[in-house]
Structure formats: structure tokens, C-alpha cells
Amino acid sequence: MAAKKIYPTWFVTGALLFYVVLFFLPGIMGIGYSFTDWNAYSPEVNFVGLENYKNIFYANSNYGTFIKNTFVFTLVSSISKTTLGIALAMLLTSKKIWGKNVHRMLIFLPQVMSFLIIGLVFKNLFHPSRGFINITLNAIGFDFLAQNWLGDLDFAFKSVLAVDAWKGSGYVMMVVIAGLNAISPTYYEAASIDGASFIEKFKYITLPLLKPVIMNVTVLNITYGFRVFDLVYSLTNGGPGNATGVINTAVYSEFSKGNYAMGTTLSSLLFIFIMSISYFILKVMNRGEVEQ
Secondary structure (H helix, E strand, C coil), X not given: CHHHHHHHHHHHHHHHHHHHHHHXXXXXXXXXXXXXXXXXXXXXXXXXXXXXXXXXXXXXXXXXXXXXXXXXXXXXXXXXXXXHHHHHHHHCCXXXXXXXXXXXXXXXXXXXXXXXXXXXXXXXXXXXXXXXXXXXXXXXXXXXXXXXXXCCCCXXXXXXXXXXXXXXXHHHHHHHHHHHHCCCHHHHHHHHHCCCXXXXXXXXXXXXXXXXXXXXXXXXXXXXXXXCCHXXXXXXXXXXXXXXXXXXXXXXXXXXXXXXXXXXXXXXHHHHHHHHHHHHHHHHHCCCCCCC
């Protein structure tokens, strides 16, 4: 009996040790280095306290723009993908839609593709002179709509958000479809007998019972939004100027320049943002959770 109790502990211990050594300790060390002047040009590492954090928030720098862009990207990306994913899921669970599985597969397909590949493909599609989008607009007489999608300050960030919504909404759709299939049809049958409309069924049955699914998807979207890098880097490299720069592109830039302390400071801030907001969302959305 004692051996049976110890046996599963060894599995947990191994996984926990692996996590602590490769993830937890490096994270703690990174936070520690954020209070130093660690860089590639000096062998000495000196403690500077909160100086790096002050430089981010108070110095005349672009870090504020990167933080603002990250928050805007996270908010808009999360709302657009969740809204579009729920709408697609509702549409593709309808009995009136032909070839639902084919549509689901095509919409979900971008999710399994690399961000780098998608970024390179759309970079060519958005090209101002030889891109498919502008060529098509010019060919059908809508040349006034053709833009420098990734090079214009007014359109670059919006273009990145559009590509992200196109890629990520398929994942949300599949998760929501699983949640919709788990809802007992008896709820809708009873509501139909009472004369409830589609909007009323959606408001009083679908949304409350999908709350746990929406909560998990929202947290995942938010953590992804704060960590976004590949898509922005491959599409615009943070440009034009700093119009599409986010925290992780700044981290990459700082490490590339040998400013390791500032890179770890930005990474530490990112960790704090993700943990704080995810905890807040979980606390808020767990209130009044409906059980089926």
C-alpha cells in the first residue's frame, strides 16, 4: 500500500522538478536581473533598484507606446476573435447549413499554420504595388480603396489586427462548438414551447451555459495578446516607426542591442500584466457561474 501511494508522487516530482529548473527559476532570475544594469558591454552587474522601471514609465522613450499598443492589441484581438468565433459557431451548428464539417475545417485551418508563414504570406498580399489585395481592388475599379496597408500609420496596426482575427477566430469557433454541443437540447425545446425567440434563447440559455467556455477562451486570448510577437515581427517588425511595436518586439530589440537588463525588465512587466489581468478575469467570470 505504501508503494502505491509513493508511486504517483515520483511522476509529479519529476514533472515539478523539470518545471522548476527550466521555467520557474529562470523566471525568478529574470525578475532579479531587472533590478540591475546587466548588459553585453560590461562584465560587471550592478544593482540599480527601480531605475529600469522608472526609465520605462518616466523617461522620454518609446516604451509607453509599446505598452499602449500591447494593451490595445490584446483588447481588440480578444473581443474580435471571441465575437467572431461565437458567431461562426452558432452559424455552423445550425441545421440549415450544408457541409458544416468542411466549413469548420477551412475556418480552423489557419490556426494550425505558423505565425511566421502567415505573416510572410500576408506581407505579400498587403504589398502596395504587387500585392493581391491592391491589384484586385484596382482591377474591379475600387482603386480608391487601395492602401499601403502595412506602411501607413493609419492602417498598419489595423491590418495586423485583421490578420490576427482571421487566424485565431477558428480556434474560438471550435471550442465554442464543443460547448454548444454539450448544452442539452431540452432547454431549447422548453423555451420554444414558452414562445421564446432566438435572441431570448441566446441571451438566457446559450450565453449563461457557455460562460465557462467563454471565460477560458478569454483568458487564453488575453495571454496570447500580451505575448504576441511572431505575427507583428513578420508583418511589420514593429513599424512603421513604432506604430505596431509591442512589448515583445521591444524585448527582442533590447536583447539584440545587448541591453539585457531592460529586456528582462520589460519581460517582468509583461508577466505582471498577464498574471494580474488573468486573475481578475477569472474572479469576475467565476461569479454566478451556471451549472447544467
